[in-house]
Amino acid sequence: MAKRDYYEVLGVSKSASDEEIKKAYRKIAMANHPDTHPNDKEAEERFKEASEAYEILSNKEKRSNYDQFGFAGVDGGAGGYQNVYRDFSDIFGGGGFEDIFSSFFGGGSSRRSSGQSAQQRGSSLQYNVTVDFKDAAFGTKVDVSYAHDEACDTCAGTGGSGTKTCPTCGGRGQVTRGNGFFQMASTCPTCGGSGRIIENPxxxxxxxxxxxxxxxxxxxxxxxxxxxxxxxxxxxGNAGKNGGPAGDLIIYVNVKPDKYFAREDMNVFLQIPISFTQAALGCEVEVPLIEGGKVRVSIPSGIQSGKSLRLKGRGVPRFRGSESDRGDMYLTVIVETPKHLGFKAKALMKQLSEAMGENTSPDPIPFEN
Structure with a gap:
């Protein structure tokens, strides 16, 4: 079967940044790792395919060669999935998945054999919360309900008493799958990688x-x-093994989009409509603020549609900062043309047009303007 394009494999564009490539690979790897999908050949193939794509696209030189020459530019250049492991702790933040990846490729065998009863840190858990635009800007509290593994209070986390060598892995803590060129080592399903099993659970x-x-x-x-x-x-997060520390609970924040406000870093953006007479003569209008309430803003005479006004200190507070340390709000003025005019209004508009001597054969405006 022909190889798929590496960008297609990761689901990113050819102009994707290093961070976008890393995030895309992280998502695929977490969803298809063989240790979390045992006996799922399709997931295993997706994982290997994504790992190979990341190995090339995460390396500037290899990515450049691939962009110019395709697969011919990187044949033999991929160093195998072990090279991907160099950056795996950075991608996944350490913890459980780092241990899984290491054991999957046999990198952890010496560690297990030399310390089968050593303390192991528990795996971390992920939780997503969604908050309103205003709550994200000014802070709030949310209730999080989740399930996690806690050390058993009956046996103090030991699992019982008395141990013997695991008959499945012979005390190695790992079992090997596959044969020939490509073999994979994974955590022993019987002893969980400790190499020992409890006689009196x-x-x-x-x-x-x-x-x-x-x-x-x-x-x-x-x-x-x-x-x-x-x-x-x-x-x-989940309790550790052999008295090891518990993992972490990682909260990812999603912010609901607001109907009127847009945000970029600490700055917010708002569009406000005015009539063309207000634009011509200048006026004062009240505009809403992200914290609630309104503020009065002076619109200068002769303002053009699309022009932005800056309201200093009316944006989003700095992350974990004080409410006084805020970005700015940019107010974009949209000049509206009336769609329906009465007889009197039309007459007045006609007089205005004649008084202004409006040009009926205007020169085009250059795009750069």
Whole structure:
């Protein structure tokens, strides 16, 4: 089967930034990792395909060669999936997926064999919250309800008493799948990678050392939060193994779009309509603010449609900053032409047109203007 274009594999454009490529690969890898999809050949192939694409596109030189010459420019240039692992902790932020990736390619065998009972950090969990535009700007609190693994209080997380060598992996903590050129090592499903199994499992947790718990937290969303803001709650993830620390709960913030306001960093944008007589003569209008209420703004005479006015300090507060440290608001004036004029209004408009001596054969305006 012919290879798919690397950009198509990751679902990004050819002009995608390094960060966009990294995010796209992260999403595919998390959704298709073989250790989370055992015996799913299609997921495994998607994972390998995405890893190969990321290996090329994350390297400036290889990406340049690929852009110029296609696959011919990178044949033999991919260093295998082990090279992808160099940046995997940066992509996934460490934690559980780093351990999964290492074990998948056999990188963790020496670590397990030398410390099968060593403490292991628990996996981190992800939770998405959606807040209103105003709440993201000025901060709010949201309730988060989620399930996570907690150390069993009956056996103190040990899983029971007495251990023996795992018969499945022979104490290695890993099993190997495949044969020939491409072999993959993964965590032993019987002992969970420890190389040992418990002879007298705890009756409460059945030897797992953990219990599933539903927890509810009140989480503070800081002022200045935006789409994609990442909040880390240390130790609120899954319990660790052998007394290891718990993972984290990672909160990702999504912001609902506002009907009238748009945002870019700390600045906000608003469009306000005025009549052409207001534009010609100048006026004062009241415009809404993101925090609520209105402010009176002077519109200078002769303003053109599309012109923007800056309202200093009326934007979004700095992330985790004070409400006084804010961006600006840019007010774009839209001059509206009346669609329906009465007899008297038409007569007055005609007099105005004659008085102004309007040009009936105007010169075109250059695009750069």
């Amino acid at each position: 705890c009756s409460s947790c059945h030897g797992t050392g953990v219990k599933r718990k539903q927890e509810k937290l009140s989480v503070s969303i800081p002022c200045g939060s935006d789409n994609g803001t990442k909040l880390v709650l240390r130790g609120k």
